[in-house]
Amino acid sequence: MSATFGAVCARVPAGGVPALEEAIREARSVTRSSGPLGVLAFDPALHRFAVVDRWGRQDNMPAWSEEPDLGRAPELAKLSQTVGEVVAFYEMDDGLTMGVYGAWKDGTLIRDLQWMNGSWMRVQGEPQPWEESAFSDRALREVLDCADEPDKEEIRSAYARNQIIVDTRWPRPFFNVCQACQAPPFTFMPWPRRSELTDRIRAEARRK
Numbered sequence: 001m002s003a004t005f006g007a008v009c010a011r012v013p014a015g016g017v018p019a020l021e022e023a024i025r026e027a028r029s030v031t032r033s034s035g036p037l038g039v040l041a042f043d044p045a046l047h048r049f050a051v052v053d054r055w056g057r058q059d060n061m062p063a064w065s066e067e068p069d070l071g072r073a074p075e076l077a078k079l080s081q082t083v084g085e086v087v088a089f090y091e092m093d094d095g096l097t098m099g100v101y102g103a104w105k106d107g108t109l110i111r112d113l114q115w116m117n118g119s120w121m122r123v124q125g126e127p128q129p130w131e132e133s134a135f136s137d138r139a140l141r142e143v144l145d146c147a148d149e150p151d152k153e154e155i156r157s158a159y160a161r162n163q164i165i166v167d168t169r170w171p172r173p174f175f176n177v178c179q180a181c182q183a184p185p186f187t188f189m190p191w192p193r194r195s196e197l198t199d200r201i202r203a204e205a206r207r208k
Contacts, residue, residue, distance in 0.1 A: 006062060006090030008036055008053035008076065009183040013083045017042060017050070020083060024052055027079035034198035035062070036079060041184035049183035052079075055090060059194040065090040070102040070112050081107030087130065089177050099173040103128050113164065115173045123166040130180035134171040135162050143172055 013019045017039050024036045035053045042050035055062060064073040073088070080086040085105050092098040103111035103125070113131075114122035133139065140159045147155055158170035178185055 004055075004057045004092045006055040006065065006088070007051055007178065008086065008088040009049040009178060009181050010036070010052045010079055011048060011083050011085040012042060012044070012050050016044070020050060020052070023079055023082035026082065027075045028201075030075050030078045033063070033075055034194075034201060035075065037194075037197050037201065043184065047182050047184055049085075049087070049178075049181040051178070051184050053088075055194060062088075062090055064088075064102070065098075065100045068098075068100045068114055070100070070109055073102070076102070077104050077107050077109065080104035087128070087177055087181055089175070091173070096172065099175075101173070101175065101177070113173075119169050120164055120166050123164050127163065130175055130177045131164065133176040133180060134164070134174050135159055136174075139171060139174040142174070143170070 010020060010024075013023065015022075020039055024038055027036060028034075037053045040051045040054060053062075062073075064070050064076075068090075070088075076086050076088055085103070087101075087103050089099070089101045091100075097116075099113070099115040101111070101113040102109060109125070111125035111128050112122055113120065113124075140155070143155055143159075144152055155170050158168060164171065177183075
């Protein structure tokens, strides 16, 4: 069964989780939006990045994925300005219908990838380490297994190129962003609907 999901992963700064939580509160105040939510998953023995926001099938999609336009995520730019690095993605049907992938560093959007209608519609910025998983031998095998014979030469050439190019069909967006960033897996379950978490944040803000 295909999945619709997304997550934001942020590098944990030298001050640890308390410093990251403070940076998240500052980032949230930029737009008065509901996100990032907070440190949702992080183990200092295993991870360099923490999951600080996430979306499932029942949640409203993030604003920056609706058009899509990663410029509509000033809160993520602000967070990266404080902690150094932020990576965010949102996928529909495991990325095959739509995939939006962004990376920010020190307050600047440094990678903007958008997959839609069976091809890469937008490719801007410098390639990131987490893109390598899309070119893995396993990803290539899975694509070739489902491909028509006339397409296979084009597919092999695209994967050998090891670079995403705008208006091309290959590689498919088989990224493993969280694993590549050494962040917790975003599929931790069970989870409450995102609206429940945002209601808690608003309630805490009112109490303060």
